[in-house]
Amino acid sequence: MTQLSNKTKDSCNWDSIVIGSGLGGLVTASQLASKGAKVLVLEQYKIPGGSGGSFKRKGFTFDVGASMIFGFGNKGYTNLLTRALKDVGQKCETIPDPTQLAYHLPNQLEISVDRDYQKFITKLINLFPHEEKGIKHFYETCWDVFNCLDSMPLLSIEDPAYLMKVFFKSPLSCLGLARWLPVNAGDVAMRYIKDPDLLRFIDIECFCWSVMPANLTPMINAGMVFSDRHYGGINYPKGGVGVIAEKLVKGIKNLGGEIRYKSRVKKIIFEKGNAIGVSLENDEEIFSKTVVSNATRWDTFGGQGIKSPLVATENKPTSEKKWENRYIPSPSFLSLHLGVNVDSIPANTHCHHLLLDKWEEMDKEQGVTFVSIPTLLDPTLAPSGSHIVHAFTPSSIDNWDGLSNKEYLAKKKEDGDKLISKLERLFPNLSQNILHKEIGSPRTHKRFLARNKGSYGPIPSMRLPGLLPMPFNTTKINGLYCVGDSCFPGQGLNAVAFSGYACAHKIGTKLGMNKWELPE
Ligand SMILES: NC(=O)c1ccc[n+]([C@@H]2O[C@H](COP(=O)([O-])OP(=O)(O)OC[C@H]3O[C@@H](n4cnc5c(N)ncnc54)[C@H](O)[C@@H]3O)[C@@H](O)[C@H]2O)c1
Ligand SMILES: CC(C)=CCC/C(C)=C/C=C/C(C)=C/C=C/C(C)=C/C=C/C=C(C)/C=C/C=C(C)/C=C/C=C(\C)CCC=C(C)C
The missing domain is CATH 3.50.50.60 (FAD/NAD(P)-binding domain)
Known part of the structure; x- marks a missing residue:
């Protein structure tokens, strides 16, 4: 010491x-x-x-x-x-979400990811029947990774004494994980799947949590996310x-x-x-x-x-x-926290949504829109008669730095309004139903979270081994x-x-x- x-x-x-x-x-x-x-x-x-x-704020609890x-x-x-x-x-106390996410993708590709694995896989196979084998192979490989992780106590793999103990407890799981450590999800997807639209779907499946396409997303993390959503499930506190x-x-x-x-x-x-x-x-x-x-x-x-x-x-x-x-900061987010009239959100809506108009916009400034409506699961987060809509879209701080105060406020308003009009694809008339609105820019995230450039997190600057x-x-x-x-x-x-x-x-x-x- x-x-x-x-x-x-x-x-x-x-x-x-x-x-x-x-x-x-x-x-x-x-x-x-x-x-x-x-x-x-x-x-x-x-x-x-x-x-x-x-x-x-004003009776709303925003995440x-x-x-x-x-x-x-x-x-x-x-x-x-x-x-x-x-x-x-x-x-x-947690509230189980029956659906992880509803995708609204280019070419009218609409699919939601059910908590029930078979339900989701059947829906995906119905959309891509010629890729039935590839779909099963890819997602079953994710389960293989997850099952290795889930079968061993998780502590520091830097500690040789822990590694030795865990290896004796679960040798096959350790060897399984060692095999997947240097692999990216895209390598596995490309091995089993050929349809370019389905490969794009796997890309957005990865992008929505890793902010990277599949070929840059570590396979261990993909295994974790694509399986835990059906195993432990998505649960809202x-x-x-x-x-x-x-x-x-x-x-x-x-x-x-x-x-x-x-x-x-x-x-x-x-x-x-x-x-x-x-x-x-x-x-x-x-x-x-x-x-x-x-x-x-x-x-x-x-x-x-x-x-x-x-x-x-x-x-x-x-x-x-x-x-x-090796790693650079991913973009930050432009985020919108809205309190809205309850009638503007149909009662059977899913809690999480992802919207993308064109595939080539996936990793572009304000390309993907993420939406979360937690009051559908926990109504106590908002005053009665209202819902919370939390929407965010990737945005780089480079587009926000160096603006005068006036320019900054104008950009916040303009980009916020653009985001609201994108949400109107799901919820028509949303703009007339807003009771409370807060807009956070990458500068807001940098300031309040003390994160460099307000970044969501590090992403590889080059193709790295998992x-x-x-x-x-x-x-x-x-x-x-x-x-x-x-x-x-x-x-x-x-x-x-x-x-x-x-x-x-x-x-x-x-x-x-x-x-x-x-x-x-
Ligand atoms: N599941 C989702 O929907 C979702 C969405 C957004 C973010 N996230 C995840 O949240 C995770 C963030 O977790 P984390 O723990 O790495 O970081 P964090 O950024 O959440 O927390 C870091 C904390 O350190 C504080 N801090 C920073 N510098 C400081 C200083 N000099 N002095 C005192 N305090 C300081 C910040 O104020 C902040 O509270 C990310 O991985 C991200 O993926 C998840
Ligand atoms: C001994 C020998 C031989 C060897 C060794 C090997 C080993 C043991 C190894 C191990 C490994 C390990 C342990 C690993 C671990 C891992 C882990 C834990 C992982 C985890 C992961 C997780 C994740 C990734 C998650 C994520 C999530 C997220 C990010 C989310 C996000 C979300 C969002 C953003 C949302 C959006 C959307 C909407 C709203 C729509």
């Missing part, structure tokens, strides 16, 4: 400081607290959850970003949100997505941990090359045995235009350069760990929850706090 000077040791009250209360940070902190560690979470904003938070929640099942090992809450004595973060905070506090809001970390403090604490914007210094950054890797180490990263340039490990060359190049939680700096979507296995609440489990496990090993047995 790091040899700290006496002065530092005296003021070192914490086993771990976690910078940021996104789901990645909170799962790390709650897992550490459950191991008996003393944890402090420092959050720059006034509520927990980051992209997975909720905010209240900040995340709205389609995986990992809330009640069986197997991949239900990491259920497990993380349970480990700190908490539980979320009653009271809003932010309830997950609130409950994790409650669990952390019950176990003696602390969270401080409006506490922006300015710098990580170093002594003899080791991370030993943090300094806040008000220059307060807090010391700890370990430091975890839930900020993006660019905000942590610099690069992609970040001028003042948490790690000063002279302490930046050269290995981080590799990451910067998940293999994604960094784990340890960094080349002794005492400093990273967690969240710039770590293995990437974006998604369930993915960052895995990253949190793995991070806490690595720190637990360092601090001698891990149990020898694998979790049940």
